[in-house]
Amino acid sequence: MLKALGIISLLFLCLSLSSQTNEGNEFWFGFMEHIDINNNEKVVMITSKFNTSGRVSIPNRNWTETYTVAAGQVIVITLPDLTENIGSESFDNTGVQVVSDLPVSVYIHQYHQFRSEASVVLPVNSIGSSYFAMTYQGVYNQGQDYPSEFLIVAVADETIIEIELSDRIKSGKAAGEKINITLDKGETYQVQAANASGDLSGTYIKGDKNFAFFSGNSWTEVPNGCNARDNLMEQMYAVGTWGKKFVTVPSAKMSFDIFRIMAAENNTQISIESSNGNVENIILSKGKFVEKRYSSAKLIEANKPIQVGHFIVGSDCGGYSIGDPSMLMLNSVTQTRDTVTLFNSRLQDIQENYINIIAFTSDIPLITVDGGGIPNSAEIEAVGADGLYSFIRLEVRAGAHTIISEGCGVIASAYGYGPAESYAYSGGASFNTINVNPIPDGGCLNDTVFFDANLPEERYSFLWDLGNDIIRTDRSFEMYYDELGSFPAMLIITDDCIGTVDTFNKDIVISLRQGVETIGDVMVCEEERFELGATDVANASYLWTGPNGFLSEEQFPEISESELSHNGQYSVVGIVSGCATYPSISNVDIFPLPNPDFNQDVFYCNLRTEIFLNPGDFETYQWHDGTSDQEFLVDGDGFYAVTVSNEFGCFQEVNISMEERCPTEFFIPNVFSPNDDGINDIWRIEGHDITSFSLLVKDRWGEIVYESMDETIGWDGQFHGKIAISDVYFYELHVSGFRENGDVYEEDVLGTVTLLR
Incomplete structure (x- = not known):
């Protein structure tokens, strides 16, 4: 039992130490419905700081292509049409996986003729389990709705997801209604607004495991009423990585851009500061957003986490002869990176490419672009009344670009224009979980409690005050508690670059280890549903582990369709204020289905001999006419069906269509x-x-x-x-x-x- 508890503690430790950036070794993504259904190009673009190799695959469709990419270069791989998700509330197996030997950055581009869009793809260690969709109202054209839409891509089996809608969808479900689904690894689920006037922005999606999430439009105009249209596609950021401080940068040569600011919590207070010192104050509720038109840079600050979407407007309204609607999600200035490698696309007749960079004004001399200083042609402008931040706007050639800061890092985005088209995406950022109190809930008496601020030590300083004159400055450490009770703890995190200070408080509860019981062993036939269960423990959360990496935080996890690989022992612990109960075991036996097989041709000739159907040796037989003999005489053309059972009491039906075909x-x-x-x-x-x-x-x-x-x-x-x-x-x-x-x-x-x- 002690060993099992140690494994669980190690699991928590490993999960908390994962690095979060847009570079990684494993990625999952999918493509939403495009206006040109099954007639558009879908490519993945892979770049790296290293010479590396890997593969791109659609595991559930048996499609794979290997690749090799040189350091600083980009490999572009075209994906088959089957990767496009079609329709609303539709399950599919179109999830695309990218794996690599060394870290890479991944971007995707979907385009056809004058309709083009791109997105950064986040690695699995930078995604999360809760999101809000941000998209845009659709467009109606020539009798056809082109709706707001979003796409869920599962990265683990048995991912249970709840969707709380912000607007009506095609099935008729209304705003406020919920959808509950379960997805396996590589499965996708797309949802579309009921019609062109719908907007799914603010829809809340949460799961019991991490998953990738994309949203946008099959075709729309930005702003509505502007006769210039394009598809929109962007990967959303998990709520835990949202920030409280953002800088907006105008798109090159456009007369204005549209920005949407969305809140994660009720009573979110937001201030928007212009460079002349003017400040606009806004209060938003959970999942709500405000839309603004800005022609100059703004500094946006909030008291609670927000996300900011940047929408490039169409050329008919933007005051420039080329370009079309596009969207990207902005990164908080607290998620900077010292090195960003991004890719500017030349695909689909893109003619002009740009990069926007955000950094501390004092760090600008410490920034290099592609190995050299900032070009003289760059536009540099301070943001906000105090000028603490500046943006750099560059026109660049198509291809890969690397930005390095020897200061506190940069935020970068890439975009480009062509005749009646454009693309835009974030070029890279850190995705640290910065909106969760990192102080543990507690632990068990006479056991250690693990503390981890879960932020990089290179940028942040930590001060832990655990009472009784216990002060620690480590990012992570363990503490031993030999007394029951509640112990106040405080953590002060200082961002050494920005100078901001966040303070977290929590009472750490040390309790006696309790017991938990399972509701019993499970014996089911293959393909049947089964449910595990644990007895109630007051104020407990639960963690199940089992075969094939099974993990669940449900008290009663459900497997909707059992497989033989689900056989084995499933262990559950209840966790009360950080103190895990003794584990309890459920044994799961999955019995194989019988495998009846007529093992003969579907043709017969009664002119020659009588034909008897025989599915094999089983316990029982039930033919379509109600007879129960092992064999059945074929008496004419048509379907013949039999249900058989095996020694485990599992049933399986098989049928065959017989047709008389005597030799001519x-x-x-x-x-x-x-x-x-x-x-x-x-x-x-x-x-x-x-x-x-x-x-x-x-x-x-x-x-x-x-x-x-x-x-x-x-x-x-x-x-x-x-x-x-x-x-x-x-x-x-x-x-x-x-x-x-x-x-x-x-x-x-x-x-x-x-x-x-």
């Missing part, structure tokens, strides 16, 4: 005498089981004297109502029928027949 046989007489003596007066092809028949008879000069499509009708020796002369005639016969094995065949036969009088 025919005989061609070579002489006949149409003299009305009642003997051999008609020349006829004799045969059976002929499926098609075509016969021509010609005289020696090539003139057709008789033709027929029916083998039951013969030639009476007349031509145009007159008696044909005695002679040798030539026939051309085309027959189709069945071979001995039931295969269909066709045959042409040429020959002669003699007419005698």
Whole structure:
């Protein structure tokens, strides 16, 4: 039991220490429905600081392509049409996985003609389990709705997800209603607004495991009423990585941009500061957003986590001759990185490419672009009244670009314009979980409690005050508690770059280890649903572990369709204020289904012998007519079905469609005498089981004297109502029928027949 508890503690430790950036070794993504359904290009772009290799695959569709990418270069891989998700509330197996030997950055681009969009893809260690969608109202054109939409991509089996809608969707479910689904690894689920006027922004999606989440539009105009349209696509950031401070940067050459600011919690107070010192104050509730048009940079600060979406407007409204709607999610200035490698696309006739960089004004001399200083052509402008931050706007060539800061890091985004099209995406950021109190809930008496601020030591300083004059400055450490009770704890986190200070408080509860019991062992047949269960422990959360990396935090986790691989022991602990109970075990036995097999052709010929169907040796049999013998006599064409059971009491049905196909046989007489003596007066092809028949008879000069499509009708020796002369005639016969094995065949036969009088 002590060993099991140690494994659980190690699991928590490993999860908390994962690094979070847009670089990684494993990624999952999918493509939403495009206006040009199944007629658009879908590519993944992979770049790295290293020479590395890996593979791109659609695991549930058996599609794989390997790749090798050189340091600082980009490899572009085209994906098949089957990766596009179509329709609303539709389950599919179109999740795309990218894996690499060394860390890479991944971007995706979806385009056709004048409709183009791109997105950064986050690695699995930078995604989360709760999101809010941000998208835009759709467009109606020529009798067709092009809706707001979002896409969920599961990265683990048995991921249980709840969706709380912000607007009506195509199935008729309304705002405020919930959808509950379960997805396995690589499965996808797309949801679309009911019509073009709908906007799914603010829809809340949460799961019991991490998953990737994308949102956008199949085709829309930004702002509404602007006659310039494009598809939108962007990966959303998990709520835990949202920030409280953002800088907006205007897009190059556009007269204005649209920004949406969304709150994660009620009573979120937001201030928007212009460079002239003017401040606008806004209060938002959970999942609500405000839309703003800005032509200059703004500094946005909030008292609670927010996310900010940046929408590039269409060329008809943006004051520039090229470009179309595009969207990207902004990164908080607290999520900077010292090195960002991003990719500017030339795909789909993109003609101008740009990079926006945000950094501390004092750090600008410490920034290099592609190994050199900031180009003289760059636009640099301070943001906010105090000018603490600045943005740098560069026009760049298409391809990979690397930005390095020797200061407190940068935030970067890439975008580009073409004739009636554009793309935009975040070029990279850290995705540290900064909105969760890192102080542990507590632990068990006479056991250690693990503390971890879960932020990089290179940028942050930590001060832990655990009472009784216990002060620690480590990022992570363990403490031993030998007394029951509640102990106040405080953590002060200082961002050494920004100078901001966040203070967290919590009472750490040390309690006696309790016991938990399972509701019993499980015995089910393969493909059946089963449920695990733990007894109630007051104020407990639960953690289940099991075969094949099974993890669940539900008290009663459910497997909707069992597999033989689910066999084994499932262990559960209840966790009360950080103190895990003693584990309890449920044994799960999944019994295999019987495998009936008629093991014979679907064709038969009763002319030769009686045919009996036999599915094999089993415990019981139930045929479609209610009989229960092992064998069943085939008595005609049609479907035959039997349900069998095995020694475990598991049932399986199998059916077969039988069709009578006797081998085709025919005989061609070579002489006949149409003299009305009642003997051999008609020349006829004799045969059976002929499926098609075509016969021509010609005289020696090539003139057709008789033709027929029916083998039951013969030639009476007349031509145009007159008696044909005695002679040798030539026939051309085309027959189709069945071979001995039931295969269909066709045959042409040429020959002669003699007419005698």
